[in-house]
Amino acid sequence: MSKIRITYYRRMFASAALFNWTVGLVLIFAYNPFFMILDMPTVDNALFLHLFALLVLMFGLGYYWISLDPLHEISLILLGCIAKGLVFITFVAYFYIDKVSWQLLTLVTGDLVYSFAFAECLIFQNRVLKVSKDLLKD
Template sequence: MNNNNKHRSFFFTAALFNWTVAIIFLFAYQPVFNLIGLSPVPQNPIYLHLFACLVALFGLGYYWVSLDFDKNRNIVYLGIVGKLSVFALPVGYYFAGSISWQLPALTSVDLVFAMLFLNTLRQSPSS
């Protein structure tokens, strides 16, 4: 598989991941909050829905990267910062004693994606 196909598959997978998370935060946040022990479950989900929109928007960016990696490299840099932030914030809350370990564990997927994004950039010099 050549590099373009690898990039296409990898970033399309990243887009699907983000879109799945966005759908969960739009339509199924209550059971997820209960599952990972986050309480109280928000009565007004506006902030979760705004978060879901941003997650979906990042997914659109990853989709664009899957279509043309070289043209959209800067989106990958933005994705690294975004995914590291999504991981670091819950970790900080965990160490402050505000939340249990489940949310940082779930957001470790974002840490993995950030590291893979960085590795992809390092292995693909700009043209």
């Protein structure tokens, strides 16, 4: 795998970590102003919001770990790909039942973009692995 490709994956996963850490910290420390900006109702009891934020922060840690060695963290990449896709699908469903604003849905589109980027990383790594196995056969 080329150094350029590895550098790209490292930066992509580092940016995913920063994205998650930013979202997680906002949801813990500034959720009501954030919700007002996004035309969402404010939250009275933030327990479940804070639990979700902690999960977002922990996934950010996972993306940071992947950024350190993207070639050997395939399981974490797959987990992140699935999780980000499910987050987007969930927000789309809530948008259609009028529980989430279009502004928030627009922000969550970042998760969809990362999900596709993670999937591309997995597909590329699968190709590299297959080529490596074919070379070993000869």
